[in-house]
Amino acid sequence: MSDLIKVDVSRAKSSAVGKDHGVTPAELSAIQPRINEMHAILQKERADGVHGFWNLHKDAATLGRVKQEAARFLDFGYDNLVILGIGGSALGTSALVTALLPPYYNLLTRRQRKGHPRVFVMDNIDPVTFRGMMRLCRPEKTLYCLISKSGGTAETMSQAMLVADALEKKVGKDKIMDHLVTITNPREKGVTSHLHTVTDEFGLTEMAVPLNVGGRFSVFSPVGLFPAAVLGMDVDAMFEGCAAMDEACQSPNLDENPAYLRAALHYLADTEKGKVMSVMMPYADGLKDIADWYRQIWAESLGKRFSLDGEEVFAGQTPIKALGATDQHSQVQLYREGPNDKLFSIIEVKRFEKTLRIPDTLGAVSELDYLRGATMNKLMNAELRGTVDALKASHRPVIRVTLPKVNAHTVAQLLYMLEVETAMAGRLYNINTYDQPGVEEGKVIARSLMGGKG
Numbered sequence: 001m002s003d004l005i006k007v008d009v010s011r012a013k014s015s016a017v018g019k020d021h022g023v024t025p026a027e028l029s030a031i032q033p034r035i036n037e038m039h040a041i042l043q044k045e046r047a048d049g050v051h052g053f054w055n056l057h058k059d060a061a062t063l064g065r066v067k068q069e070a071a072r073f074l075d076f077g078y079d080n081l082v083i084l085g086i087g088g089s090a091l092g093t094s095a096l097v098t099a100l101l102p103p104y105y106n107l108l109t110r111r112q113r114k115g116h117p118r119v120f121v122m123d124n125i126d127p128v129t130f131r132g133m134m135r136l137c138r139p140e141k142t143l144y145c146l147i148s149k150s151g152g153t154a155e156t157m158s159q160a161m162l163v164a165d166a167l168e169k170k171v172g173k174d175k176i177m178d179h180l181v182t183i184t185n186p187r188e189k190g191v192t193s194h195l196h197t198v199t200d201e202f203g204l205t206e207m208a209v210p211l212n213v214g215g216r217f218s219v220f221s222p223v224g225l226f227p228a229a230v231l232g233m234d235v236d237a238m239f240e241g242c243a244a245m246d247e248a249c250q251s252p253n254l255d256e257n258p259a260y261l262r263a264a265l266h267y268l269a270d271t272e273k274g275k276v277m278s279v280m281m282p283y284a285d286g287l288k289d290i291a292d293w294y295r296q297i298w299a300e301s302l303g304k305r306f307s308l309d310g311e312e313v314f315a316g317q318t319p320i321k322a323l324g325a326t327d328q329h330s331q332v333q334l335y336r337e338g339p340n341d342k343l344f345s346i347i348e349v350k351r352f353e354k355t356l357r358i359p360d361t362l363g364a365v366s367e368l369d370y371l372r373g374a375t376m377n378k379l380m381n382a383e384l385r386g387t388v389d390a391l392k393a394s395h396r397p398v399i400r401v402t403l404p405k406v407n408a409h410t411v412a413q414l415l416y417m418l419e420v421e422t423a424m425a426g427r428l429y430n431i432n433t434y435d436q437p438g439v440e441e442g443k444v445i446a447r448s449l450m451g452g453k454g
Contacts, residue, residue, distance in 0.1 A: 003404045003405070003407075003409055003410055004244060004248065004404075004413065005245075005258075005401060005402060005403050005404070005410055005413050005414055005417070006401070006402045007258040007261060007262060007399065007400070007401050007402075007417075008399070008400040008401075008402070009261060009262075009265055009399050011388065011391075011392055011397065011398040011399070011400065012265050012269070012343065012397035012398060012399050013025075013397075016392055016397070017392060017395040017396065017397050018395050020273065020395075021273055021275075021340060021395045021396070021397055022273070022395075022397050023264075023265055023268045023269065023272075023273070023397075027268055027272065028254060028264065028268075031254075031264050031267075031268065031428075032252075032253075032254060034428065035252050035254060035260055035264060035424070035428075036252045038424060038427035038428060039252035039260070039424075040252075041427060042423055042424065042427065049212055050212060051212055051213070051214075051217070051423070051434060052210040052211075052212035052213040053213050053214075053217035053218070053220070053419055054246070054420075056210075056213065056220040056221055056242070057220055057238075057239040057242030057243055057246065057412075057416070058239075058243075062207075062221070062222065062225070063225065063235060063236070063239060065207065065222075066207070066222055066225045066226050066229050066235065067229050067235065069181070069205060069207070069226065069229075070226060070229035070230045071229075073143055073181070073205075073230060074115070074116070074230060076143070076178060078117045078141055078142055078143045079110075079117055079118060079137070079138070079141040079142065080117050080118050080119070080120060080136075080137040080138075080141060080142040080143070081117040081118070081119045081120070081142070081143050081145065081227060081230050081231065082119075082120045082122060082133065082137055082142055082143070082144045082145070082163075083119070083120070083121045083122060083123075083145050083147065083227055084122055084144055084145065084146045084147065084156055084159040084160055084163065085121075085122075085123065085145075085146070085147035085148065085153075085156055085223075086123050086124070086125075086153060086155045086156055087123075087215055087216065087296060087300075088214065088215025088216035088217070088218055088219075088223070088296065089123075089147035089148060089149075089153075089156065089183075089215055089218070089223055090121050090122075090123035090147070091123065091216075091289075091292060091293040091296055092218065092219030092223060092224040092293055092415070093119075093121055093219075093223070093224050093227045093228070094121045094123065094289045094292065094293070095219070095289040095290045095292065095293040095411075095415070096219070096224060096227075096228050096233060096411065097119055097121065097227075097231065097289070098285075098286055098287075098288060098289040098290075099286045099287055099289070099290060099406055099411045100228075100233050100234075100286075100406075100407070100408055100411060101119075101231060101233075103285065103286075105118070105119070106118040106119065106120075113232075114232055116230065116231050116232045117142075117143065117230065117231070118137075119227070119231055120133050120136075120137065122159055124155070125155045125158060125159065130159065130162070134162065134163075134166060138170070139163070139166045139167050139169075139170040139171065139179065140170050140171050140179075142179060143179055143180075143181065143230070144163050144167075144179060144180045144181070145181050145183065145226060145227055145230075146159075146160050146163075146180060146181065146182045146183070146195065146198070147182075147183045147184070147223055148183075148184055148193070148194075148195060149184055149185050149193065149209055149215060150184075150185065150192075150193055150194065151184055151185075151193040151194030151195035151196070151197070151198065152193075152194055154443065154446060154447060154450070154452075157194065160198065163180065164176065164180070164198075164202075167179055167180065173202065176202040176204070177202055177203045177204050177205070180202065180204050181204060181205045181206075181207070181226070182195045182198060182199050182204050182205070182206045182207070183195075183206075183207045183208075183209060183222050183223055183226065184196065184199075184206065184208065184209065185208065185209065185211060186208035186209070186210065186211055187208070188211065191211060207222040207226060208222070209221045209222065209223055214434050216296050216297045216300055216301065217297070217419055217434075219293070219415055220238065220239070220242060220412070220415075220416070225238070233408055234407075234408040234409075235408070237407065237408035237409045237412070238408045238409070238411075238412040239412070240409055240412075241408065241409040241410060241411070241412030241413040241416070242412050242413070242416045244409070244413055245259075245412070245413040245416040245417050245420075246416065246420075248417075249417070249420050258417055259417045259418075259420035259421040259424060260420075260421070260424050262345075262399060262417070262421045263421045263422075263424035263425040263428060264424075264428070265343070265397075265399060266278060266317060266343060266421075266425055267425055267428040267429065269343040269397060270317050270343075273397075274340075274341055275317070275340075275341055275342055275343040275397065276317055276318060276341050276342075277317055277318045277319075277320055277341055277342040277343070278298060278317045278318070278319045278320065278342070278343050278345065279319075279320045279321075279322055279335065279342050279343070279344045279345065280294050280295075280319065280320070280321055280322070280345045280347065281321075281322040281323065281324050281327065281344060281345065281346050281347065281387075282323060282324065282346075282347035282348075283324035283325070283346065283347065283348045283349065283380060283383070283384045284347070284348070284349045284352070284406060285323070286406050287347050287349070287403075287406065287411075288321070288323045290347070290411070290414065290415070291321035291322070291323070291347075292321055293415070294319060294321070294418055295319040295320075295321055297418060297419065297422050298316075298317065298319040298422060299316065299318070299319050300436050300439065301422045301425075301426055301433045301434070302315060302316035302317065302422070302425055302426060302429055302431065302433070303315070303316035303438070304316060304429070304431040304432060305437075305438070306431070307429075307430045307431055308430050308431060308432060309430065313429075313430075313431070315429045315431050316429070316431075317343075320342070324346070324380075324383060324384055324387060325380065325383040325384075325387075328383060328387055332387060332390070332391075335391065335396065336390055336391060336394040336396065337394070340394070340395060340396060342396065343397050343398075343399070344391060344396060344397065344398045344399065345398075345399045345400075345401060346384065346387070346388060346398055346399070346400050346401070347401045347403070347414075348381075348384055348400060348401070348402050348403070349402075349403050349404075349405060349406055350402055350403065350404045350405065351404060351405045352377050352380075352405075352406075353405065353406065355375055355377050356375060356376040356377065357373070357374075357375050357376075358371050358372065358373065358374050358375065358376060358379075359372075360372045360373060388400065401414070
């Protein structure tokens with residue numbers, strides 16, 4: 001298909017930046033047998049249903065249910081959709097909102113939004129911000145989407161308690177079901193969630209995240225799909241984009257699998273070239289929150305103290321988000337002349353949705369003649385090429401990822417590729433990609449400080 005994303009690793013190789021900083025052909029050849037071995041393990045895990053993110057885009061029943069519920073709730077004519085969640089329960093939706101909705105979406109009229117509500121992703125517990133949202137969004141005109149697999153996330157449940165109290169006062173307990181949706185663990189034998197209790201108390205609509213899908217891999221489950229459908233995004237195209245990338249990632253051959261190639265380059269750059277940081281730098285405002293989503297999946301999945309063998313390894317690259325051309329003026333000085341300890345992923349868009357021509361004005365400034373009659377699109381491309389070439393001149397390795405355009409199909413491809421890449425990278429590091437013990441300890445401490453148990 002013409003709208004497949006492309007990955008160019010030529011500037012991350014030794015031929016571009018030298019063998020001390022770029023991966024050599026011999027190193028790629030040497031790691032291929034390990035890739036083959038890890039591919040077999042990942043494929044078996046997938047077939048056995050150990051980790052379910054691989055096949056979320058094949059779940060037609062869930063997609064149908066999400067679309068049905070979204071259409072039903074849209075009939076209520078809400079002004080606002082508020083997401084209550086944190087981490088993987090929020091970052092995927094934020095990435096989709098920024099990428100696939102118009103800029104300044106919440107400032108558009110209802111007609112301009114085609115009847116869809118404004119959206120607020122409440123991914124923190126800052127009391128000033130949350131109070132501001134509650135004052136701005138009248139509960140009687142708002143649909144709240146409460147997301148927590150366990151229903152025990154202190155941050156999310158504190159938000160839920162504030163919302164439930166406000167709804168009970170404004171619409172009455174018997175009408176809360178029209179304003180609150182829960183997304184949580186499935187109701188299976190031996191599986192619990194406090195949100196099951198909340199759902200039952202108020203008679204809420206409840207959707208399930210498969211038990212074998214972790215939060216940071218859940219964007220193509222109801223966690224991301226339901227908000228996307230309510231906001232009018234093309235969820236069918238998202239599934240098609242995932243399927244297209246899934247097909248592209250079937251082979252273990254690094255020359256054919258873009259996700260495995262990126263995983264191998266990141267792993268080799270870290271363990272062999274001292275590139276302990278991974279910078280994702282999109283050159284499109286719409287893709288900036290994908291870099292935020294990437295930070296979680298990369299950091300939480302790979303940052304592990306112990307290997308699968310129980311050895312102390314302290315594995316993982318530090319992910320960094322940047323934005324072109326903005327961060328050319330705030331970060332690139334460090335990236336070029338500071339420590340050469342980073343691998344860069346430049347995310348670019350071949351064709352922007354709009355073209356903006358620069359007018360022939362400010363004629364008194366002759367130094368601006370080179371801009372007159374050009375387009376902002378061309379300037380953005382020139383800024384991108386300038387950064388990439390400057391990084392190469394400083395022997396800094398770069399991977400370029402190109403989206404033909406930004407839409408539901410290509411964005412889903414990108415997210416799915418990064419999920420597969422993370423799964424392979426975890427295997428190369430020989431760590432548990434899917435747990436987060438370093439996070440859990442902090443939660444336990446916070447709960448005890450609040451007087452809770454466990």
